[in-house]
Amino acid sequence: MSLLRKKKQPIWKQISLTSLLIGLVSLSVLITLTILLVASYQSNKKTLIDTTLTLNYTSAIKMSQTIDSLFKSMRSSLHYSASVLSNMNSMNTDEIYSNLELIRHSSNQFNSIVVVDETGIVRNMSPKSVGTVGQYIRTEEAKTALTLKKPYLSKPYITTKTKRLIVFMSEPIYDKEGRYRGYIGGTIYLQEKNILSMIFGNNPTDKIGSYFYIVGSNGHVLYHHDKNRLGKNISANQVVRKLMQGQSGHEQMVNLQGKALLAGYVKVPENGWGVIVASPISVVYEQLNDYIKTVLFYTLPPFILLMLIVIGLARGLARPFVTLADFMTKIGKEKVELPKGKRHWNREADLLTEAVRYAVADIKKQTEQLTLDAMTDPLTGLTNRRALQAIMHRWIEEQISFSIIIMDIDKFKSINDTFGHQAGDEVLKHFAKIITSCVRPGDVCCRFGGEEFISLISYASIEEAHLVAERIRLMLEKSVNPIGQTITVSQGIAHYSSHSDSAEELIHLADQALYKAKESGRNQTVIAEFAEELSH
Structure with a gap:
């Protein structure tokens, strides 16, 4: 009867010691590796997102400062030219044109420059190819500049004659007696080569998957690497709305195309425009995936070596069936020692534990090395x-x-x-x-x-x-x-x-x-x- 009972015992109690040790160690290493990878992944994810947001915000600040300085310079140039043209009624057409040409070519800040008298007649223009000299101004923006009699910056609009998308800046002209004599205005052709594309056309952020664009105070795109976006109204964009409210900062956002981005945005004080530097959040995940692949690449060889050691040790413990059966029945009930000449299975467990610790230490070492590499410039060896x-x-x-x-x-x-x-x-x-x-x-x-x-x-x-x-x-x-x-x-x-x-x-x-x-x-x-x- 006792033999029959033994035959009917559940199969799971007859698992070999070799399989048990291999399974336990494998499970322990896999769990440890998984925990380390998940923790490392989450930590690096947060670091990369925070760093990208900070870098984009810093880039936006620098670009905002550049635009602010640029427009102050442009305004100063027009103001000086207005003072030169204060006696334009006594100047002939060639003299006025020479002044305009000098202004346009000396700084390349404006695509075209125009002088309009107090009656709204275009007195002169550079370049002449625009062909509006002697005509009355037609656009509402030009009429607004004439009526205001003070410095003016328009929103983007399309010209009546050339059908160009432009931004217009003007400065009033007063004679020595303080009488209003019209204005001098400069234009930026948004869809053609202009001062913005000259300065920002080769921005290095494009190399790391980031891009930037500039919007006007009304939410229209003034500069974008995709020229088809120029002039578009994107005021529904959550970051653009904050810029229109005078806010600056950085945050995760979803653009109007439904794409998740990490954006830094800054208001330009001089003209009320906004600069947005954005990076697709997918770039962060690509870097994280590359990091995990690298960790696994360095971790798998020692893990495989560890498994070979465990199998060898487990087979060494798999001695005659009776001895192993007796040994297994005593586990958890009393302190168990292998017979003389046999290796104690607790000692083997200690060895396996040390091996696991070695594997964990190796993972940490690789992680620390990857972190060090991420903080070091590969060319010079200096910190980055x-x-x-x-x-x-x-x-x-x-x-x-x-x-x-x-x-x-x-x-x-x-x-x-x-x-x-x-x-x-x-x-x-x-x-x-x-x-x-x-x-x-x-x-x-x-x-x-x-x-x-x-x-x-x-x-x-x-x-x-x-x-x-x-x-x-x-x-x-x-x-x-x-x-x-x-x-x-x-x-x-x-x-x-x-x-x-x-x-x-x-x-x-x-x-x-x-x-x-x-x-x-x-x-x-x-x-x-x-x-x-x-x-x-």
């Missing part, structure tokens, strides 16, 4: 832009005083054009070595983008940072370099918190100082101006 921003924010949170030096190799494009991009890369690596040799071990050296580098000098005053910057500049100028010709660098310096307590503002101020160094002849170091100096 993402790491720099994280360090700056951490130092600011910890109230660590530091100076920032922005460096830009002078005429680097000429080096690439003359000696080739490979030589240009060698110059970048050469400069990176010079920077690291001139700073302390605790300072941060970063390749910010292209030929632009940044150093964060901790616990350094402006004067100390200036000495470091000059040491870098002179060493580069005097060093033997890959192209055999003198290479120089221009530098800008700002200090936390003397100049600002904002990381973005510090970079902006140092960047302004850098541009001042460039404009002053290059190969020099300029310290950013303080707020009090700027106010004066």
